[in-house]
Amino acid sequence: MSEIPAIAGGTPVRNSLLSFAPPLIEKEEIKEVVDTLKSGWITTGPKTKRFERMFSEYVSSKYAVALSSCTAGLHLALLAIGVSEGDEIITTPYTFAATSNVIIHSSAIPVFVDIDEESLNINHNKIEEKITERTKAIMPVHIGGRPCDMDKIMEIARRHNLYVIEDAAHAVGTIYKETKIGSIGDLTSFSFHAVKNMTTAEGGMITTDNEEWARFIRVNSLHGMNKDAWQRKGSWFYEIVSAGYKYNMTDIQASIGIHQLEKIERFIELRKKYASIYTEKLGDIEEIETLSPYEYGRNTYHLYVIKIKPDRMRITRDKFIRALREENISTNVHYIPIHLHPYYRERFGYKKGDYPSAERVYERAISLPIYPAMKEKDVLDVINAIEKIVVYYGGQNV
Ligand SMILES: Cc1ncc(COP(=O)(O)O)c(C=O)c1O
Numbered sequence: 001m002s003e004i005p006a007i008a009g010g011t012p013v014r015n016s017l018l019s020f021a022p023p024l025i026e027k028e029e030i031k032e033v034v035d036t037l038k039s040g041w042i043t044t045g046p047k048t049k050r051f052e053r054m055f056s057e058y059v060s061s062k063y064a065v066a067l068s069s070c071t072a073g074l075h076l077a078l079l080a081i082g083v084s085e086g087d088e089i090i091t092t093p094y095t096f097a098a099t100s101n102v103i104i105h106s107s108a109i110p111v112f113v114d115i116d117e118e119s120l121n122i123n124h125n126k127i128e129e130k131i132t133e134r135t136k137a138i139m140p141v142h143i144g145g146r147p148c149d150m151d152k153i154m155e156i157a158r159r160h161n162l163y164v165i166e167d168a169a170h171a172v173g174t175i176y177k178e179t180k181i182g183s184i185g186d187l188t189s190f191s192f193h194a195v196k197n198m199t200t201a202e203g204g205m206i207t208t209d210n211e212e213w214a215r216f217i218r219v220n221s222l223h224g225m226n227k228d229a230w231q232r233k234g235s236w237f238y239e240i241v242s243a244g245y246k247y248n249m250t251d252i253q254a255s256i257g258i259h260q261l262e263k264i265e266r267f268i269e270l271r272k273k274y275a276s277i278y279t280e281k282l283g284d285i286e287e288i289e290t291l292s293p294y295e296y297g298r299n300t301y302h303l304y305v306i307k308i309k310p311d312r313m314r315i316t317r318d319k320f321i322r323a324l325r326e327e328n329i330s331t332n333v334h335y336i337p338i339h340l341h342p343y344y345r346e347r348f349g350y351k352k353g354d355y356p357s358a359e360r361v362y363e364r365a366i367s368l369p370i371y372p373a374m375k376e377k378d379v380l381d382v383i384n385a386i387e388k389i390v391v392y393y394g395g396q397n398v
Pocket of ligand 1: 204
């Protein structure tokens with residue numbers, strides 16, 4: 001087998017590096033943060049409350065609690081439904097580790113169901129095979145902003161008396177049929193990490209229609225205190241009603257979030273526009289597969305994943321990524337399936353071959369840059385770079 005060079009040769013398509021997913025922060029966010037910094041109240045307070053009200057209105061949920069991360073939201077959601085030691089939570093192996101780590105933090109056991117290779121989401125047709133007497137909840141993840149089939153998942157959950165906690169880290173603004181993600185499952189957790197559909201640098205929001213869970217999450221996001229400092233309005237007295245966590249959002253983060261949320265529809269329109277350019281221009285290239293369009297609502301395209309066809313190229317996925325980097329294009333890989341990580345292999349005995357669809361996607365996947373701070377010219381550069389590499393390396397694999 002001959003070693004092939006990683007670069008397609010010639011002058012790079014771009015002369016400066018295109019980042020993978022920088023945030024788009026504009027003057028409104030900066031002004032609001034400065035206002036907060038000067039206000040004398042920088043931790044959880046009036047801006048966090050305003051952001052929560054705006055968010056629950058946006059997704060049409062009764063309650064929204066702002067947190068330090070989506071991970072914190074998923075953890076508190078599991079505690080809110082009363083997960084106890086040895087309970088099983090069904091989820092996907094094709095996700096970020098946070099989804100299953102929190103199951104372990106709650107003393108429960110993650111049970112993986114393989115994915116549908118078209119949508120990259122959990123294969124709902126395989127969920128029932130994994131339900132046992134210990135199953136407590138299903139935790140679907142809307143990968144890349146494309147919604148899971150929530151009618152099917154909710155129907156299975158209701159029939160088996162299970163809760164549904166949605167990992168909506170990628171799904172601010174995602175629409176399933178006619179409903180925004182955030183008001184379908186029992187609890188939904190969103191991420192505002194720097195690369196997400198909207199950002200607060202780090203941050204998360206949990207939404208629910210259940211008053212008791214919302215109260216539980218609020219109290220347990222701040223040490224288990226019955227009143228936060230803003231609610232106490234200068235009074236010193238509080239009581240600890242549970243051994244809670246430190247998962248609250250600050251008003252500095254909320255200041256960014258308020259304005260990002262005002263702009264979310266513009267951000268999503270840009271993501272959709274760039275996704276449709278990728279699909280149109282890359283769709284005919286024999287050596288790669290593009291995402292199929294989603295027609296039953298709105299995919300917000302947090303990610304745009306292409307899959308290279310290894311039998312049609314003289315280059316592996318990893319070398320394809322290196323070749324793109326030589327063209328000054330940053331990419332990423334979503335996701336290394338959870339069961340292949342050392343912790344999960346060692347603790348649960350997982351091995352290669354356990355979830356073949358997740359593994360097949362992982363071995364071929366490349367996530368392309370897609371974000372509102374990009375210009376159309378950047379999208380065309382990515383396409384040109386891919387075309388250049390495909391021309392250079394197309395043909396039989398070696
Ligand atoms: C699918 C998924 N779930 C959960 C998370 C955790 O989000 P956060 O960083 O806000 O805790 C992420 C973050 O990358 C994610 O991609």
